[in-house]
Amino acid sequence: MANVIQDSNSTMYHLPREDRLEPQFDAYTKISWNNVRIAFEMLNATPRYIFSHRWGYKQNGTWTGMIADINSGRADLGTNCMANTERLPIVTYTDTIAPYRVKFIFRQPPLPYVANIFSLPFSSQVWIALAVCSLFSSFAIYLASRWEVRHGKSPAQLDGTIGDALLLTMSAVSQQGCAMEPRRISGRIMVLVVFTALMALYAAYSANIVVLLQAPSNAIHSLEQLANSKITIAANEVDYNHFIFRLYKDPIRIMIHKRLEPERGRAQFYEIDEGVERIRQGLFAFHSIVEPVYRRIEETFLQQEKCDLMEVDFMKGFDPLVPVKKDSPYLELLRVVFKQLHESGIRSAQFERLQVAKPRCAYKVSSFSSVGIGDLQPVLVLMLYGIAVSCAIVVLEIAYFRW
Incomplete structure (x- = not known):
């Protein structure tokens, strides 16, 4: 033999x-x-x-x-x-x-990697209800401030305009204070109700964000999804991996082969130990006979790190x-x-x-998870939009003032 x-x-x-x-x-x-x-x-x-x-x-x-x-x-x-x-x-x-089986093994990417987690804590109906209630509150505060202005005005009092009412409501939505506020008891009760209700929503929202930042996604199940993801695609440094990727001519497998062996740059081939360590770090798919990889995973992974392991078959063979x-x-x-x-x-x-079978997720335990810039991408994009809008408003105000 x-x-x-x-x-x-x-x-x-x-x-x-x-x-x-x-x-x-x-x-x-x-x-x-x-x-x-x-x-x-x-x-x-x-x-x-x-x-x-x-x-x-x-x-x-x-x-x-x-x-x-x-x-x-x-x-x-x-x-x-x-x-x-x-x-x-x-x-x-x-x-x-x-x-034996030869497959891509990887950990499912974190949820912030594939979705905007800042919109996930509430359903679309809750977001719509929140917007409607905010508009209704702004209108109620506007009416109260208009009535207050008729009976006198102090420097820190609302001017009785819809702009001031919206500013106060937005301050409550973002859990920030506002220099201007109602002076009468009716307007203050309205503001108290708005801040209290939004504080409860803010607490629920923050708790959900903390959970979602550490939650794995369930986004990759097929070879096509893996090829279109931003996960690094690599293979074990053995001879069969230098041959089998060239045998297939369909577009998805050609795409994977080009990512594995790019025309420019280093080919993504690693030894078992290094490949498994990169799987543990995340955003890394490793093509190999699965059982040797699982043996190393059992030796090096923490319990919670075994719960989001995923396999995708490239060869589709017998x-x-x-x-x-x-x-x-x-x-x-x-x-x-x-x-x-x-x-x-x-x-x-x-x-x-x-042989060692696929590691089982016996139980999930909470653990510390650091947050990177990629997790905050939607927030940073929103800040850039806000800066752009504020600059545009400044230009319009200057033009209007000079005109």
């Missing part, structure tokens, strides 16, 4: 001994070998192994890696691999003995299959014995011993 190792050369020491040490390296190769060794013994055959550092792709008309070993007769079969039509003249695919040399005299024997391994539960037992 040709065994593909890509994580660590120490696999060449641990795999023949089956000591289950360093399970984080080449776990699928070890599972495949354990199952094939049992299959050989069931066939009363002597298990022998060789090692290869590549799965096998055609380059300049020549096969490389594991497929080259099978094609040359150095090996009768190889490690589980994804079915590829280019390899069909060389090998026949039999059964799967170590199912389970990997064992390649056997085409027209091999052992083909039917291996097919039968692989089925027996599956039916007897040996394959499942090997898989459960050496």
Whole structure:
């Protein structure tokens, strides 16, 4: 059997001994070998192994890696691999003995990254009701101030204009004070009611904002959404990731390939440890066999950081299959014995011993979350609009005064 190792050369020491040490390296190769060794013994055959550092792709008309070993007769079969039509003249695919998945793994981006959280605390009906009540309050304060002006006016009293009434209402909406206020008891009661009601809304609004700043979104579920997002797209630094992205010609996968390997700049390929750390930091999608990534996630992530993990499948392929040399005299024997391994539960037992499933979110706990400029983008944009409007008003006032 040709065994593909890509994580660590120490696999060449641990795999023949089956000591289950360093399970984080080449776990699928070890599972495949354990199952094939049992299959050989069931066939009363002597298990022998060789090692290869590549799965096998055609380059300049020549096969490389594991497929080259099978094609040359150095090996009768190889490690589980994804079915590829280019390899069909060389090998026949039999059964799967170590199912694995190759996907993009990432944490869902924070909610402020995909939505304006400053409009989310209240529904649209509440915002409309708030606007209507503010206008109604402004009109009521305007009537009260008009009545007060008829009975005398002090320097800090409202002038009885609609502009002053709107200014007082906007001061209440933004929880700011106003230098001008009613002097009579009726107007003061109106102002007290407005400030009290808006203070309760302001408290509810602030509490919701704090929660939403730390909440993950649920925005990315498909390959198209991932391609159109601003998340960094990267892949594990292994040979198959340098080949499979070039096999697909649809626009979405071409877009992902261009982001992974841009024409200018550095290609986004990382080792497992660095890739998982970048996943933990967020806004980073990492393409790899998922189980080694999950093993590292279990070792390094906090509990609340496991709750927003997401997978997106790029290849849309079937389970990997064992390649056997085409027209091999052992083909039917291996097919039968692989089925027996599956039916007897040996394959499942090997898989459960050496693999780590997707981390479960057992419970969510609150934690400190820093707020960056990106989270406050809607507020900063609103401030820029306000500055622009105020400058325009100043220009109009100066023009009106001179005219």
